Amino acid sequence: MASSRIISHSPPNLHCQSSPFDSVNPLPSINLNFPSKRHRNLRIRASIRGHRDNDINDTLQSVELRTSSASALPNDVVSKDPLSLPRPLSSNQLSSAVSDGSRLRVAYQGVRGAYSESAAQKAYPNCEAVPCEQFDTAFEAVERWLVDRAVLPIENSLGGSIHRNYDLLLRHRLHIVGEVKYAVHHCLMANHGVKLENLKRVLSHPQALAQCENTLAGLGLVREAVDDTAGAAKHVALHELQDAGAVASSAAAEIYGLNVLARDIQDDSDNVTRFLVLAREPILPGTDRPFKTSIVCSLEEGPGILFKALAVFALRQINLSKIESRPLRNQPLRTSDDNNKYFDYLFYIDFEASMADQNAQNALRHLKEFATFLRVLGSYPMDTSHTSMA
Numbered sequence: 044m045a046s047s048r049i050i051s052h053s054p055p056n057l058h059c060q061s062s063p064f065d066s067v068n069p070l071p072s073i074n075l076n077f078p079s080k081r082h083r084n085l086r087i088r089a090s091i092r093g094h095r096d097n098d099i100n101d102t103l104q105s106v107e108l109r110t111s112s113a114s115a116l117p118n119d120v121v122s123k124d125p126l127s128l129p130r131p132l133s134s135n136q137l138s139s140a141v142s143d144g145s146r147l148r149v150a151y152q153g154v155r156g157a158y159s160e161s162a163a164q165k166a167y168p169n170c171e172a173v174p175c176e177q178f179d180t181a182f183e184a185v186e187r188w189l190v191d192r193a194v195l196p197i198e199n200s201l202g203g204s205i206h207r208n209y210d211l212l213l214r215h216r217l218h219i220v221g222e223v224k225y226a227v228h229h230c231l232m233a234n235h236g237v238k239l240e241n242l243k244r245v246l247s248h249p250q251a252l253a254q255c256e257n258t259l260a261g262l263g264l265v266r267e268a269v270d271d272t273a274g275a276a277k278h279v280a281l282h283e284l285q286d287a288g289a290v291a292s293s294a295a296a297e298i299y300g301l302n303v304l305a306r307d308i309q310d311d312s313d314n315v316t317r318f319l320v321l322a323r324e325p326i327l328p329g330t331d332r333p334f335k336t337s338i339v340c341s342l343e344e345g346p347g348i349l350f351k352a353l354a355v356f357a358l359r360q361i362n363l364s365k366i367e368s369r370p371l372r373n374q375p376l377r378t379s380d381d382n383n384k385y386f387d388y389l390f391y392i393d394f395e396a397s398m399a400d401q402n403a404q405n406a407l408r409h410l411k412e413f414a415t416f417l418r419v420l421g422s423y424p425m426d427t428s429h430t431s432m433a
């Protein structure tokens with residue numbers, strides 16, 4: 044039997060005892076100090092679910108709109124401490140915003156125990172990590188001042204790029220202000236009493252399943268994709284599944300009361316995910332430490348144009364660390380003079396230089412000569428740590 048019980052419960056009620064709670068309305072109202080004039084007079088109401096209502100600063104775990112009724116909220120899974128698990132934000136809960144300003148609130152995609160939560164904590168050790176249902180929700184949470192930062196995965200050493208986040212970087216106007224490399228150690232876990240030989244299927248995030256492909260194929264398990272690794276663990280625990288396991292972190296096994304059947308099941312022991320830190324404002328690029336700059340561009344037509352684009356960096360001894368191409372969504376196909384159809388692309392390029400560096404500025408000026416579009420997504424300190432923190 045599982046050492047911890049999984050139960051469903053209604054969301055904790057909000058008790059409105061003192062300021063800043065509004066005495067007329069049972070929902071707290073919070074005045075935000077916005078730096079810009081445009082936002083200064085905004086008075087935002089939101090209901091706040093925390094487990095100690097009288098200490099907002101410590102308990103702001105997830106925020107929802109006052110329009111969302113408690114009954115509309117999903118029931119949650121709880122294990123050891125029923126009230127300790129924040130619920131993820133969803134997009135339809137984002138039409139208002141709140142931030143207490145005293146502590147950095149950092150959005151991540153997934154539920155408690157997701158690798159993204161650990162990455163957020165690596166980026167900001169004292170932050171309040173705020174779970175979000177989807178990547179889009181995390182972007183919107185920053186844009187709407189609900190949180191201060193978002194930490195989102197962008198690529199993994201085994202699984203490759205997280206394309207969705209490349210596309211969202213362009214769709215939203217946030218700035219990359221940092222990166223975090225996080226060593227991912229996957230565990231195969233199941234409910235207590237379930238043995239490896241009882242398993243027929245395994246649930247996890249598609250990236251995690253891809254990172255463990257050889258191991259899982261070797262075990263003959265059917266792979267089922269879900270939103271995040273910890274969400275998979277939560278699901279297996281909640282439904283007390285006897286034929287299914289989850290691939291997730293050891294932290295997720297602990298949180299949801301699952302038994303770890305195998306550790307380090309990723310196909311390469313060196314499995315690193317790179318996360319981006321996003322904010323509303325860019326940071327001032329420096330030259331005092333290694334910086335990286337991320338840009339996105341589209342290029343003119345013509346032979347050798349990509350070669351020319353990349354040469355602007357090579358000519359200046361600027362190292363490229365990543366290039367990713369994505370379809371140009373508003374015009375994915377281009378018809379040439381001879382009536383052939385070509386795919387049109389956006390190129391995402393990371394290079395190892397700061398925008399404060401004249402050399403980098405010259406390279407981008409040069410690139411603009413044959414780029415039809417160019418945007419700097421951010422210039423930020425490189426994570427040069429040797430990714431520990433499993």
Ligand SMILES: O=C(O)C(=O)C[C@]1(C(=O)O)C=C[C@@H](O)C=C1
Pocket residue numbers: 152153156157158159160196199205227248250251270271272273316
């Ligand atoms: O599902 C999680 O735990 C996540 O944080 C997401 C995610 C990803 O999107 O790549 C992050 C790191 C791991 O590589 C696997 C999954």
